[in-house]
Amino acid sequence: MGKLVLYGVEASPPVRACKLTLDALGLQYEYKLVNLLGGEHKSKEYTLKNPQHTVPMLEDDDGKCIWESHAICAYLVRRYAKDDALYPKDYFKRALVDQRLHFESGVLFQGCIRNIAAPLFYKNETEVPRFKIDAIYEAYDFLEVFIGSQPYLCGSGITIADFSIVSSVTSLVGLAPIDPKRYPKLNGWLDRMAKLPNYQSLNGNGAQMLIDMFSSKITKIV
Numbered sequence: 001m002g003k004l005v006l007y008g009v010e011a012s013p014p015v016r017a018c019k020l021t022l023d024a025l026g027l028q029y030e031y032k033l034v035n036l037l038g039g040e041h042k043s044k045e046y047t048l049k050n051p052q053h054t055v056p057m058l059e060d061d062d063g064k065c066i067w068e069s070h071a072i073c074a075y076l077v078r079r080y081a082k083d084d085a086l087y088p089k090d091y092f093k094r095a096l097v098d099q100r101l102h103f104e105s106g107v108l109f110q111g112c113i114r115n116i117a118a119p120l121f122y123k124n125e126t127e128v129p130r131f132k133i134d135a136i137y138e139a140y141d142f143l144e145v146f147i148g149s150q151p152y153l154c155g156s157g158i159t160i161a162d163f164s165i166v167s168s169v170t171s172l173v174g175l176a177p178i179d180p181k182r183y184p185k186l187n188g189w190l191d192r193m194a195k196l197p198n199y200q201s202l203n204g205n206g207a208q209m210l211i212d213m214f215s216s217k218i219t220k221i222v
């Protein structure tokens with residue numbers, strides 16, 4: 001097998017989701033930092049590989065490129081995992097994982113993180129409207145129900161949906177702290193996820209970086 005390459009930055013939640021998946025699969029890979037502030041992701045070289053100029057991007061061992069973290073994580077399991085535990089083949093179980101992945105993509109990442117981050121980082125705004133914080137709590141309400149009485153988001157075993165969603169929730173807590181009394185299931189799940197091997201280097205440090213980036217920009221919730 002050739003070499004896998006992951007392109008990314010630590011603060012990016014979807015990059016961290018891919019790292020958690022690669023680690024759970026025990027895969028070796030080269031990690032290439034992409035200088036987003038310097039515009040490296042918009043270079044000719046990068047956009048030839050990923051015209052959407054996003055991170056994460058995975059360059060497979062045969063040079064094929066794939067981007068979009070949810071697609072990357074699912075691909076990694078299908079291609080390299082010894083069994084289907086992280087992304088079950090059973091139609092219904094897979095549908096459940098897919099639902100959670102789409103929830104991360106549309107509601108948590110786009111609807112919460114990017115919706116708050118884009119005006120701060122691209123338009124230099126410093127105030128965040130209260131309704132955007134309310135949207136985070138609405139998402140937490142859903143997650144509390146998704147987890148229910150199970151240890152993980154899709155039941156008794158960890159899946160790529162857990163890797164995906166933990167990557168954004170652990171940064172969102174900087175904007176909308178989680179009260180364990182109001183969100184006991186979500187809080188318990190976060191504690192379980194934090195016990196994963198290499199958790200701090202794969203997700204914890206990067207999640208804190210994004211929290212710090214938010215704090216350095218936000219002056220007021222209005």
Ligand SMILES: N[C@@H](CCC(=O)N[C@@H](CS)C(=O)NCC(=O)O)C(=O)O
Pocket residue numbers: 011012013014036041052053054055056067068069070105109
């Ligand atoms: N839904 C995508 C989101 C990817 C994304 O928007 N990544 C951000 C960093 S967190 C990025 O690359 N921004 C630079 C750009 O869009 O040009 C995924 O899961 O991969």
